[in-house]
Amino acid sequence: MNIAEVSKQLDISPDTLRYYERIGLIPPVKRNKSGIRDYGETDLKWIEFIKCMRSAGLMVEVLIEYVELFRQGEETIAARKNILIEQRNQLAAKMEDLKKTIDKLDYKIEVYENAILK
Secondary structure: OOHHHHHHHHOOOHHHHHHHHHOOOOOOOOEOOOOOEOOOHHHHHHHHHHHHHHHOOOOHHHHHHHHHHHHHOHHHHHHHHHHHHHHHHHHHHHHHHHHHHHHHHHHHHHHHHHHHHO
């Protein structure tokens, strides 16, 4: 699958795909005889993972570290797991903060609704 097809399928720009590969956020993509990127299923799974993690707010640097550890092999499994646990804990804390904000907004909306009904 070429970069345009991947871009369309995963809704991510070709420039972003090139950037992610250049900075090591996704492993290097194989190229065909003409030098054109030829994305495989594994590449697509990496891109989906990175896209998901980025949309959740994970920092590029953390994800680069994770990918580098992955490339080093099975001896880094514990380190990779620790990165994911830490990121999950940070996201859970953010979710709790967002929940509190939503609760406050709901309260304020209710106050205004009650004021309008009077």
